Amino acid sequence: MFTETEISKHKRWTENVMRIFFLVMTSLMILPLLLIIGYLIYKALPVLSLEFLFTNPKDNMRAGGLWAPFLGTIYLVVVSLLVSAPIGVFAAVYLNEYARESWFTRITNLAVVNLAGVPSIVHALFGVGAFVLFAGLGESILAASLTLAIMTLPVIIASTTEALKAVPMSFREACWNLGATRWQTIRRIVIPNSISGILTGVILQVSRAAGETAPIMFTGAVFYKAIAEGDLLAYNITEQCMALSLHLFTISTQVPDVTEGIPYGTAVVLVGSVLLVNATSIVLRVYLRTRKKW
Protein backbone atom coordinates (compact mmCIF):
# COMPACT_ATOMS: atom_id res chain seq x y z
CA MET A 1 0.00 0.00 0.00
CA PHE A 2 1.08 3.48 -0.74
CA THR A 3 1.25 5.57 2.41
CA GLU A 4 1.19 9.30 2.13
CA THR A 5 4.40 10.97 3.24
CA GLU A 6 4.55 14.25 5.14
CA ILE A 7 5.90 15.96 2.06
CA SER A 8 3.12 14.87 -0.25
CA LYS A 9 0.50 15.79 2.37
CA HIS A 10 2.02 19.23 2.58
CA LYS A 11 2.07 19.54 -1.22
CA ARG A 12 -1.58 18.59 -1.45
CA TRP A 13 -2.47 21.12 1.24
CA THR A 14 -0.57 23.88 -0.57
CA GLU A 15 -2.19 22.90 -3.84
CA ASN A 16 -5.67 23.26 -2.36
CA VAL A 17 -4.94 26.52 -0.62
CA MET A 18 -3.53 28.04 -3.79
CA ARG A 19 -6.45 26.90 -5.89
CA ILE A 20 -8.94 28.45 -3.47
CA PHE A 21 -6.88 31.61 -3.31
CA PHE A 22 -6.98 32.03 -7.09
CA LEU A 23 -10.70 31.23 -7.14
CA VAL A 24 -11.38 33.94 -4.55
CA MET A 25 -9.36 36.44 -6.55
CA THR A 26 -11.28 35.60 -9.71
CA SER A 27 -14.59 36.04 -7.87
CA LEU A 28 -13.42 39.36 -6.51
CA MET A 29 -12.92 40.44 -10.08
CA ILE A 30 -16.29 39.24 -11.39
CA LEU A 31 -18.38 40.26 -8.38
CA PRO A 32 -18.13 44.04 -8.75
CA LEU A 33 -18.95 43.77 -12.43
CA LEU A 34 -22.11 41.78 -11.72
CA LEU A 35 -23.04 44.11 -8.86
CA ILE A 36 -22.61 47.20 -11.01
CA ILE A 37 -24.71 45.84 -13.85
CA GLY A 38 -27.37 44.46 -11.49
CA TYR A 39 -27.58 47.72 -9.57
CA LEU A 40 -27.79 49.81 -12.74
CA ILE A 41 -30.56 47.71 -14.21
CA TYR A 42 -32.49 47.69 -10.93
CA LYS A 43 -32.34 51.48 -10.67
CA ALA A 44 -33.11 51.98 -14.35
CA LEU A 45 -36.11 49.66 -14.52
CA PRO A 46 -38.74 52.43 -14.12
CA VAL A 47 -37.57 54.25 -17.27
CA LEU A 48 -36.27 51.43 -19.49
CA SER A 49 -38.37 50.98 -22.62
CA LEU A 50 -37.98 51.18 -26.36
CA GLU A 51 -39.52 54.63 -26.23
CA PHE A 52 -36.73 55.73 -23.89
CA LEU A 53 -34.24 54.87 -26.62
CA PHE A 54 -36.14 56.55 -29.45
CA THR A 55 -37.24 59.91 -28.02
CA ASN A 56 -35.15 63.01 -27.48
CA PRO A 57 -34.44 64.34 -23.98
CA LYS A 58 -37.15 66.81 -22.86
CA ASP A 59 -37.74 69.50 -20.19
CA ASN A 60 -34.11 70.51 -19.82
CA MET A 61 -33.23 66.80 -19.81
CA ARG A 62 -35.35 66.10 -16.75
CA ALA A 63 -37.59 63.81 -18.82
CA GLY A 64 -37.75 62.09 -22.19
CA GLY A 65 -35.31 59.62 -23.69
CA LEU A 66 -31.90 59.17 -25.24
CA TRP A 67 -32.34 59.34 -28.99
CA ALA A 68 -30.05 62.31 -29.70
CA PRO A 69 -27.15 61.18 -27.50
CA PHE A 70 -27.55 57.55 -28.55
CA LEU A 71 -27.40 58.34 -32.27
CA GLY A 72 -24.59 60.83 -31.61
CA THR A 73 -22.45 58.15 -30.00
CA ILE A 74 -23.08 55.82 -32.93
CA TYR A 75 -21.99 58.57 -35.34
CA LEU A 76 -18.84 59.33 -33.36
CA VAL A 77 -17.85 55.68 -33.03
CA VAL A 78 -18.57 54.75 -36.64
CA VAL A 79 -16.85 57.78 -38.18
CA SER A 80 -13.82 57.46 -35.91
CA LEU A 81 -13.40 53.75 -36.70
CA LEU A 82 -13.89 54.39 -40.42
CA VAL A 83 -10.78 56.51 -40.12
CA SER A 84 -8.67 54.64 -37.56
CA ALA A 85 -9.37 51.03 -38.58
CA PRO A 86 -8.07 51.19 -42.16
CA ILE A 87 -5.13 53.43 -41.30
CA GLY A 88 -4.24 51.33 -38.25
CA VAL A 89 -4.55 47.98 -40.00
CA PHE A 90 -2.62 49.04 -43.10
CA ALA A 91 0.06 50.72 -41.01
CA ALA A 92 0.48 47.55 -38.95
CA VAL A 93 0.69 45.44 -42.10
CA TYR A 94 3.36 47.75 -43.45
CA LEU A 95 5.38 47.78 -40.24
CA ASN A 96 5.13 44.04 -39.79
CA GLU A 97 5.29 42.68 -43.32
CA TYR A 98 7.21 45.19 -45.43
CA ALA A 99 9.35 47.49 -43.33
CA ARG A 100 12.90 46.59 -42.53
CA GLU A 101 14.42 47.52 -39.21
CA SER A 102 15.37 51.20 -39.55
CA TRP A 103 15.20 54.45 -37.63
CA PHE A 104 11.79 55.08 -39.21
CA THR A 105 10.23 51.83 -37.98
CA ARG A 106 11.90 52.17 -34.59
CA ILE A 107 10.47 55.65 -34.09
CA THR A 108 7.06 54.54 -35.36
CA ASN A 109 6.96 51.58 -33.00
CA LEU A 110 8.07 53.78 -30.12
CA ALA A 111 5.35 56.29 -30.99
CA VAL A 112 2.72 53.55 -31.13
CA VAL A 113 3.63 52.22 -27.70
CA ASN A 114 3.74 55.66 -26.12
CA LEU A 115 0.65 57.10 -27.79
CA ALA A 116 -1.36 54.16 -26.46
CA GLY A 117 -0.56 55.36 -22.94
CA VAL A 118 -1.35 59.06 -23.39
CA PRO A 119 -4.33 60.22 -21.24
CA SER A 120 -7.44 61.00 -23.24
CA ILE A 121 -7.55 64.63 -22.10
CA VAL A 122 -4.27 65.14 -23.95
CA HIS A 123 -5.85 63.78 -27.10
CA ALA A 124 -8.70 66.22 -26.48
CA LEU A 125 -6.32 69.19 -26.40
CA PHE A 126 -4.61 67.96 -29.53
CA GLY A 127 -7.99 67.55 -31.21
CA VAL A 128 -8.98 71.13 -30.39
CA GLY A 129 -5.72 72.46 -31.74
CA ALA A 130 -5.39 70.29 -34.81
CA PHE A 131 -8.92 69.62 -36.02
CA VAL A 132 -11.20 72.26 -34.52
CA LEU A 133 -8.88 75.25 -34.97
CA PHE A 134 -6.03 74.48 -37.36
CA ALA A 135 -7.94 72.34 -39.86
CA GLY A 136 -10.93 74.63 -39.45
CA LEU A 137 -13.45 71.85 -38.89
CA GLY A 138 -14.95 73.72 -35.94
CA GLU A 139 -16.63 71.81 -33.16
CA SER A 140 -18.23 69.03 -35.15
CA ILE A 141 -18.83 65.30 -35.34
CA LEU A 142 -15.93 65.14 -37.79
CA ALA A 143 -13.49 66.89 -35.44
CA ALA A 144 -14.59 64.80 -32.48
CA SER A 145 -14.39 61.57 -34.47
CA LEU A 146 -10.93 62.39 -35.74
CA THR A 147 -9.84 63.03 -32.16
CA LEU A 148 -11.23 59.65 -31.13
CA ALA A 149 -9.50 58.11 -34.14
CA ILE A 150 -6.14 59.50 -33.03
CA MET A 151 -6.81 58.00 -29.62
CA THR A 152 -7.73 54.51 -30.88
CA LEU A 153 -5.18 54.32 -33.69
CA PRO A 154 -2.13 53.18 -31.70
CA VAL A 155 -4.12 50.45 -29.98
CA ILE A 156 -5.44 49.18 -33.29
CA ILE A 157 -1.90 49.13 -34.68
CA ALA A 158 -0.71 47.22 -31.64
CA SER A 159 -3.51 44.65 -31.71
CA THR A 160 -3.19 44.14 -35.47
CA THR A 161 0.55 43.61 -35.07
CA GLU A 162 -0.16 40.94 -32.46
CA ALA A 163 -2.57 39.20 -34.82
CA LEU A 164 -0.07 39.29 -37.70
CA LYS A 165 2.76 37.99 -35.54
CA ALA A 166 0.61 34.98 -34.62
CA VAL A 167 0.88 33.74 -38.22
CA PRO A 168 4.01 31.55 -38.30
CA MET A 169 7.00 32.92 -40.20
CA SER A 170 7.42 29.53 -41.89
CA PHE A 171 4.19 30.12 -43.87
CA ARG A 172 5.63 33.31 -45.31
CA GLU A 173 8.93 31.63 -46.15
CA ALA A 174 7.10 28.79 -47.89
CA CYS A 175 5.21 31.31 -50.03
CA TRP A 176 8.37 33.22 -50.93
CA ASN A 177 10.05 29.97 -51.95
CA LEU A 178 7.13 29.41 -54.33
CA GLY A 179 7.78 32.72 -56.04
CA ALA A 180 4.98 34.66 -54.35
CA THR A 181 5.41 38.39 -53.88
CA ARG A 182 5.02 39.90 -50.44
CA TRP A 183 1.58 41.14 -51.41
CA GLN A 184 0.44 37.70 -52.66
CA THR A 185 1.70 36.20 -49.41
CA ILE A 186 -0.17 38.78 -47.35
CA ARG A 187 -3.39 38.48 -49.32
CA ARG A 188 -3.56 34.70 -49.57
CA ILE A 189 -2.00 33.53 -46.32
CA VAL A 190 -1.29 36.23 -43.74
CA ILE A 191 -4.56 38.21 -43.77
CA PRO A 192 -6.96 35.24 -44.02
CA ASN A 193 -5.26 33.69 -41.01
CA SER A 194 -5.12 36.80 -38.85
CA ILE A 195 -8.42 38.46 -39.72
CA SER A 196 -10.19 37.27 -36.56
CA GLY A 197 -7.53 38.81 -34.34
CA ILE A 198 -7.50 41.99 -36.41
CA LEU A 199 -11.29 42.39 -36.24
CA THR A 200 -11.41 41.65 -32.52
CA GLY A 201 -8.83 44.35 -31.88
CA VAL A 202 -10.82 46.85 -33.92
CA ILE A 203 -14.15 45.98 -32.30
CA LEU A 204 -12.70 46.36 -28.82
CA GLN A 205 -11.93 49.97 -29.69
CA VAL A 206 -15.66 50.60 -30.14
CA SER A 207 -16.11 50.48 -26.39
CA ARG A 208 -13.22 52.84 -25.82
CA ALA A 209 -14.50 55.35 -28.36
CA ALA A 210 -18.04 55.13 -26.99
CA GLY A 211 -17.03 55.50 -23.36
CA GLU A 212 -14.64 58.45 -23.45
CA THR A 213 -15.93 61.93 -22.55
CA ALA A 214 -12.84 64.11 -22.52
CA PRO A 215 -11.80 63.83 -26.19
CA ILE A 216 -15.23 64.75 -27.51
CA MET A 217 -16.23 67.35 -24.94
CA PHE A 218 -14.30 70.23 -26.54
CA THR A 219 -14.26 68.96 -30.11
CA GLY A 220 -17.83 68.25 -31.10
CA ALA A 221 -20.17 66.97 -28.42
CA VAL A 222 -22.79 69.36 -26.99
CA PHE A 223 -24.93 69.25 -23.86
CA TYR A 224 -28.17 69.54 -25.74
CA LYS A 225 -29.32 69.29 -29.31
CA ALA A 226 -32.69 68.03 -30.47
CA ILE A 227 -32.82 65.98 -33.68
CA ALA A 228 -35.48 64.24 -35.74
CA GLU A 229 -36.60 61.21 -33.76
CA GLY A 230 -36.19 57.83 -35.42
CA ASP A 231 -34.20 59.29 -38.35
CA LEU A 232 -30.83 57.56 -38.62
CA LEU A 233 -29.52 60.36 -40.83
CA ALA A 234 -30.55 63.10 -38.44
CA TYR A 235 -26.99 64.33 -37.83
CA ASN A 236 -24.71 66.14 -40.24
CA ILE A 237 -21.06 65.33 -39.58
CA THR A 238 -20.03 68.95 -39.96
CA GLU A 239 -22.24 69.85 -37.01
CA GLN A 240 -22.18 69.04 -33.33
CA CYS A 241 -23.97 66.15 -31.68
CA MET A 242 -24.93 64.83 -28.27
CA ALA A 243 -23.21 61.75 -26.91
CA LEU A 244 -24.15 59.18 -24.28
CA SER A 245 -21.04 59.57 -22.16
CA LEU A 246 -21.28 63.36 -22.03
CA HIS A 247 -25.05 63.20 -21.52
CA LEU A 248 -24.60 60.92 -18.53
CA PHE A 249 -22.04 63.30 -17.08
CA THR A 250 -24.35 66.27 -17.61
CA ILE A 251 -27.52 64.84 -16.13
CA SER A 252 -25.73 63.35 -13.14
CA THR A 253 -23.80 66.47 -12.19
CA GLN A 254 -25.07 69.61 -13.91
CA VAL A 255 -28.85 69.34 -14.01
CA PRO A 256 -30.86 69.43 -10.75
CA ASP A 257 -34.02 67.35 -10.17
CA VAL A 258 -33.56 64.77 -12.92
CA THR A 259 -35.91 61.78 -12.58
CA GLU A 260 -33.78 59.22 -10.78
CA GLY A 261 -34.19 56.50 -13.41
CA ILE A 262 -32.83 58.55 -16.30
CA PRO A 263 -29.12 58.64 -15.44
CA TYR A 264 -29.26 54.93 -14.60
CA GLY A 265 -31.10 54.22 -17.83
CA THR A 266 -28.45 56.14 -19.75
CA ALA A 267 -25.73 54.13 -18.05
CA VAL A 268 -27.51 50.87 -18.87
CA VAL A 269 -27.78 51.82 -22.53
CA LEU A 270 -24.12 52.84 -22.67
CA VAL A 271 -22.84 49.74 -20.87
CA GLY A 272 -25.34 47.52 -22.68
CA SER A 273 -24.28 48.70 -26.15
CA VAL A 274 -20.62 48.25 -25.29
CA LEU A 275 -21.19 44.76 -23.90
CA LEU A 276 -23.24 43.87 -26.95
CA VAL A 277 -20.46 44.94 -29.28
CA ASN A 278 -17.85 43.11 -27.21
CA ALA A 279 -20.01 40.00 -27.19
CA THR A 280 -20.16 40.17 -30.98
CA SER A 281 -16.40 40.20 -31.09
CA ILE A 282 -16.21 37.18 -28.78
CA VAL A 283 -18.71 35.25 -30.90
CA LEU A 284 -16.79 36.21 -34.02
CA ARG A 285 -13.54 35.09 -32.44
CA VAL A 286 -14.95 31.75 -31.32
CA TYR A 287 -16.50 31.17 -34.72
CA LEU A 288 -13.29 31.95 -36.57
CA ARG A 289 -11.26 29.85 -34.15
CA THR A 290 -13.33 26.77 -34.93
CA ARG A 291 -12.17 27.24 -38.50
CA LYS A 292 -8.52 27.59 -37.51
CA LYS A 293 -6.40 25.93 -40.09
CA TRP A 294 -3.32 24.68 -38.31
Next chain:
Amino acid sequence: MNSNNQNGSQNSAVIEVTDLKVRYGDKSALNGVSFDVYQNEILGIIGPVQSGKTTLLKVINRTLEFTPNTTVEGSVKLNGEDISTISDVYGLRRRIGMVQPLPVGLPLSIYDNVAFAPRTAGIRSKSELDEIVERCLQQAALWEEVKDRLKALGTKLSGGQQQRLTIARALSHQPDILCLDEFSIAVDPVTTMRIEEVLKTLRTKMTILLVTNLVQQAKRLANRTAFFLNGDLIEIDTTDVIFSENPSEQATYDYVNGAFG
Protein backbone atom coordinates in the same frame (compact mmCIF):
# COMPACT_ATOMS: atom_id res chain seq x y z
CA MET B 1 33.68 13.87 -62.78
CA ASN B 2 36.05 15.72 -60.45
CA SER B 3 35.05 19.34 -59.89
CA ASN B 4 38.57 20.48 -60.74
CA ASN B 5 38.16 18.91 -64.12
CA GLN B 6 37.71 22.04 -66.23
CA ASN B 7 36.36 20.52 -69.43
CA GLY B 8 33.66 18.54 -67.58
CA SER B 9 32.11 21.61 -66.09
CA GLN B 10 31.94 23.75 -69.18
CA ASN B 11 28.63 23.15 -70.85
CA SER B 12 26.92 20.82 -68.42
CA ALA B 13 27.14 23.15 -65.39
CA VAL B 14 23.66 24.29 -64.37
CA ILE B 15 24.86 26.25 -61.38
CA GLU B 16 28.27 27.85 -61.14
CA VAL B 17 29.19 29.22 -57.74
CA THR B 18 32.29 31.41 -57.71
CA ASP B 19 33.98 32.68 -54.56
CA LEU B 20 30.67 33.05 -52.73
CA LYS B 21 30.93 34.94 -49.45
CA VAL B 22 27.90 35.51 -47.22
CA ARG B 23 27.74 37.47 -43.99
CA TYR B 24 24.94 37.98 -41.48
CA GLY B 25 25.93 41.34 -40.01
CA ASP B 26 29.61 40.83 -39.12
CA LYS B 27 29.25 37.06 -38.85
CA SER B 28 30.52 35.10 -41.82
CA ALA B 29 28.39 32.13 -42.89
CA LEU B 30 30.15 31.24 -46.16
CA ASN B 31 33.79 32.25 -46.57
CA GLY B 32 34.31 32.09 -50.32
CA VAL B 33 33.16 28.82 -51.84
CA SER B 34 33.38 27.80 -55.49
CA PHE B 35 31.87 24.76 -57.18
CA ASP B 36 29.66 23.72 -60.09
CA VAL B 37 26.50 21.69 -60.15
CA TYR B 38 25.98 19.57 -63.26
CA GLN B 39 22.86 18.87 -65.26
CA ASN B 40 20.74 16.01 -63.90
CA GLU B 41 23.00 15.08 -61.04
CA ILE B 42 22.14 14.74 -57.40
CA LEU B 43 24.69 16.80 -55.51
CA GLY B 44 24.78 15.75 -51.88
CA ILE B 45 25.71 18.52 -49.45
CA ILE B 46 26.84 17.34 -46.05
CA GLY B 47 28.37 19.06 -43.07
CA PRO B 48 27.78 19.55 -39.37
CA VAL B 49 25.40 22.16 -37.96
CA GLN B 50 26.07 25.84 -38.75
CA SER B 51 28.29 25.01 -41.70
CA GLY B 52 26.37 27.24 -44.10
CA LYS B 53 24.31 24.67 -46.01
CA THR B 54 20.94 26.39 -45.58
CA THR B 55 22.52 29.75 -46.30
CA LEU B 56 23.82 28.40 -49.60
CA LEU B 57 20.33 27.30 -50.69
CA LYS B 58 18.86 30.67 -49.68
CA VAL B 59 21.44 32.45 -51.82
CA ILE B 60 20.57 30.32 -54.83
CA ASN B 61 16.84 31.17 -54.80
CA ARG B 62 17.52 34.67 -53.46
CA THR B 63 15.29 34.32 -50.42
CA LEU B 64 18.24 35.40 -48.29
CA GLU B 65 17.08 38.88 -49.34
CA PHE B 66 14.27 38.58 -46.80
CA THR B 67 16.79 38.39 -43.96
CA PRO B 68 17.95 41.88 -42.98
CA ASN B 69 21.64 42.82 -42.77
CA THR B 70 23.01 40.16 -45.05
CA THR B 71 25.80 40.74 -47.54
CA VAL B 72 26.54 38.47 -50.47
CA GLU B 73 29.75 38.66 -52.52
CA GLY B 74 30.96 36.52 -55.38
CA SER B 75 28.69 35.15 -58.04
CA VAL B 76 26.13 32.43 -58.58
CA LYS B 77 25.27 31.67 -62.18
CA LEU B 78 22.21 29.75 -63.23
CA ASN B 79 22.53 28.40 -66.77
CA GLY B 80 25.26 30.98 -67.31
CA GLU B 81 23.21 33.92 -66.05
CA ASP B 82 24.30 35.75 -62.90
CA ILE B 83 21.32 35.48 -60.56
CA SER B 84 21.97 38.87 -58.95
CA THR B 85 21.21 40.55 -62.29
CA ILE B 86 17.93 38.70 -62.87
CA SER B 87 15.14 41.26 -62.59
CA ASP B 88 12.25 38.78 -62.34
CA VAL B 89 13.23 37.37 -58.97
CA TYR B 90 9.84 35.62 -58.62
CA GLY B 91 10.40 33.81 -61.89
CA LEU B 92 13.87 32.85 -60.68
CA ARG B 93 12.41 31.35 -57.51
CA ARG B 94 9.99 29.32 -59.56
CA ARG B 95 12.87 27.84 -61.53
CA ILE B 96 14.02 26.34 -58.23
CA GLY B 97 11.96 24.03 -56.05
CA MET B 98 12.71 24.41 -52.34
CA VAL B 99 11.91 21.90 -49.61
CA GLN B 100 12.53 23.06 -46.07
CA PRO B 101 13.64 20.93 -43.11
CA LEU B 102 10.33 21.00 -41.25
CA PRO B 103 7.28 20.21 -43.36
CA VAL B 104 5.22 23.36 -43.87
CA GLY B 105 1.72 22.68 -45.10
CA LEU B 106 0.23 26.06 -45.90
CA PRO B 107 -3.13 26.62 -44.14
CA LEU B 108 -4.96 25.82 -47.35
CA SER B 109 -6.50 22.68 -48.82
CA ILE B 110 -4.22 20.00 -50.25
CA TYR B 111 -5.30 21.07 -53.72
CA ASP B 112 -4.67 24.77 -53.03
CA ASN B 113 -1.26 24.01 -51.54
CA VAL B 114 -0.10 22.48 -54.80
CA ALA B 115 -1.97 25.01 -56.97
CA PHE B 116 -0.50 27.95 -55.02
CA ALA B 117 2.59 28.58 -57.14
CA PRO B 118 0.87 28.04 -60.51
CA ARG B 119 -1.87 30.45 -59.42
CA THR B 120 0.58 33.12 -58.28
CA ALA B 121 2.26 32.69 -61.66
CA GLY B 122 -1.07 33.48 -63.29
CA ILE B 123 -2.50 30.08 -64.29
CA ARG B 124 -6.29 30.24 -63.88
CA SER B 125 -7.66 27.38 -65.99
CA LYS B 126 -9.26 24.72 -63.80
CA SER B 127 -8.31 21.82 -66.03
CA GLU B 128 -4.72 22.96 -66.21
CA LEU B 129 -4.54 23.29 -62.42
CA ASP B 130 -6.19 19.88 -61.94
CA GLU B 131 -3.59 18.37 -64.21
CA ILE B 132 -0.69 20.03 -62.33
CA VAL B 133 -2.04 19.01 -58.92
CA GLU B 134 -2.47 15.39 -59.92
CA ARG B 135 0.92 15.15 -61.66
CA CYS B 136 2.83 16.70 -58.74
CA LEU B 137 1.08 14.64 -56.09
CA GLN B 138 1.82 11.54 -58.18
CA GLN B 139 5.47 12.50 -58.49
CA ALA B 140 5.70 13.06 -54.73
CA ALA B 141 4.11 9.64 -54.05
CA LEU B 142 1.19 11.21 -52.20
CA TRP B 143 -1.61 11.00 -54.78
CA GLU B 144 -2.97 7.61 -53.74
CA GLU B 145 -3.31 8.69 -50.12
CA VAL B 146 -5.06 12.02 -50.72
CA LYS B 147 -6.85 11.80 -54.06
CA ASP B 148 -10.23 11.39 -52.33
CA ARG B 149 -9.79 14.38 -50.03
CA LEU B 150 -8.05 17.08 -52.02
CA LYS B 151 -10.29 19.65 -50.30
CA ALA B 152 -9.01 18.67 -46.82
CA LEU B 153 -6.57 20.97 -45.07
CA GLY B 154 -2.92 20.38 -45.90
CA THR B 155 -1.95 21.26 -42.34
CA LYS B 156 -3.98 18.36 -40.97
CA LEU B 157 -1.89 15.72 -42.78
CA SER B 158 0.72 13.72 -40.88
CA GLY B 159 4.28 15.04 -40.81
CA GLY B 160 5.47 12.57 -43.43
CA GLN B 161 2.52 13.34 -45.69
CA GLN B 162 3.06 17.08 -45.25
CA GLN B 163 6.68 16.71 -46.29
CA ARG B 164 5.59 14.93 -49.47
CA LEU B 165 3.00 17.69 -49.95
CA THR B 166 5.86 20.18 -49.69
CA ILE B 167 7.72 18.26 -52.38
CA ALA B 168 4.64 18.20 -54.61
CA ARG B 169 4.34 21.94 -54.08
CA ALA B 170 8.02 22.47 -54.93
CA LEU B 171 7.46 20.57 -58.19
CA SER B 172 4.29 22.49 -59.07
CA HIS B 173 6.12 25.28 -60.85
CA GLN B 174 8.17 22.84 -62.93
CA PRO B 175 11.60 23.78 -61.59
CA ASP B 176 14.87 22.89 -63.33
CA ILE B 177 16.50 22.52 -59.95
CA LEU B 178 15.17 20.94 -56.79
CA CYS B 179 16.77 21.88 -53.47
CA LEU B 180 16.02 19.80 -50.41
CA ASP B 181 17.19 20.98 -47.00
CA GLU B 182 17.43 18.11 -44.52
CA PHE B 183 14.01 16.91 -45.63
CA SER B 184 14.10 13.79 -43.46
CA ILE B 185 14.68 15.57 -40.16
CA ALA B 186 11.03 15.30 -39.04
CA VAL B 187 9.98 12.35 -41.16
CA ASP B 188 9.72 8.66 -40.26
CA PRO B 189 12.17 6.19 -41.87
CA VAL B 190 9.53 4.63 -44.12
CA THR B 191 8.55 8.01 -45.59
CA THR B 192 12.23 8.91 -45.91
CA MET B 193 12.75 5.80 -48.05
CA ARG B 194 9.71 6.62 -50.17
CA ILE B 195 10.97 10.16 -50.76
CA GLU B 196 14.40 8.80 -51.65
CA GLU B 197 12.75 6.64 -54.31
CA VAL B 198 10.95 9.74 -55.58
CA LEU B 199 14.28 11.58 -55.86
CA LYS B 200 15.80 8.73 -57.85
CA THR B 201 13.07 9.06 -60.48
CA LEU B 202 13.19 12.87 -60.47
CA ARG B 203 16.90 12.83 -61.20
CA THR B 204 16.22 12.12 -64.86
CA LYS B 205 14.10 15.31 -65.14
CA MET B 206 16.00 17.81 -63.04
CA THR B 207 19.10 18.68 -61.10
CA ILE B 208 18.89 18.03 -57.38
CA LEU B 209 20.75 19.67 -54.50
CA LEU B 210 20.32 17.43 -51.51
CA VAL B 211 21.41 18.97 -48.21
CA THR B 212 21.33 16.18 -45.71
CA ASN B 213 22.08 15.53 -42.09
CA LEU B 214 22.33 11.81 -42.81
CA VAL B 215 25.64 11.12 -44.50
CA GLN B 216 24.38 7.70 -45.53
CA GLN B 217 21.59 9.40 -47.48
CA ALA B 218 24.16 11.25 -49.56
CA LYS B 219 25.99 7.97 -50.07
CA ARG B 220 22.80 6.26 -51.24
CA LEU B 221 21.62 9.00 -53.61
CA ALA B 222 24.27 11.49 -54.60
CA ASN B 223 26.46 11.34 -57.72
CA ARG B 224 28.81 13.80 -56.13
CA THR B 225 29.03 15.03 -52.57
CA ALA B 226 30.24 18.33 -51.14
CA PHE B 227 31.46 18.57 -47.58
CA PHE B 228 30.98 21.92 -45.85
CA LEU B 229 32.50 22.90 -42.53
CA ASN B 230 32.13 26.28 -40.79
CA GLY B 231 31.39 28.12 -44.01
CA ASP B 232 34.15 26.49 -46.05
CA LEU B 233 33.79 23.96 -48.81
CA ILE B 234 36.29 21.40 -47.61
CA GLU B 235 35.94 18.99 -50.47
CA ILE B 236 33.70 18.17 -53.42
CA ASP B 237 34.10 14.97 -55.37
CA THR B 238 32.28 11.92 -56.58
CA THR B 239 30.40 10.25 -53.79
CA ASP B 240 32.58 7.14 -54.20
CA VAL B 241 35.70 9.16 -53.46
CA ILE B 242 34.18 11.09 -50.54
CA PHE B 243 33.06 7.88 -48.89
CA SER B 244 36.22 5.96 -49.73
CA GLU B 245 39.13 5.24 -47.41
CA ASN B 246 41.13 8.09 -48.88
CA PRO B 247 39.31 11.34 -49.68
CA SER B 248 41.65 14.31 -50.16
CA GLU B 249 40.95 15.81 -46.77
CA GLN B 250 41.29 14.17 -43.39
CA ALA B 251 38.31 16.22 -42.09
CA THR B 252 36.07 14.68 -44.75
CA TYR B 253 37.10 11.20 -43.71
CA ASP B 254 36.53 12.00 -40.05
CA TYR B 255 33.08 13.50 -40.64
CA VAL B 256 31.87 10.81 -43.00
CA ASN B 257 32.98 8.15 -40.57
CA GLY B 258 31.26 9.79 -37.66
CA ALA B 259 34.28 11.17 -35.83
CA PHE B 260 32.44 14.47 -35.27
CA GLY B 261 29.28 16.29 -36.33
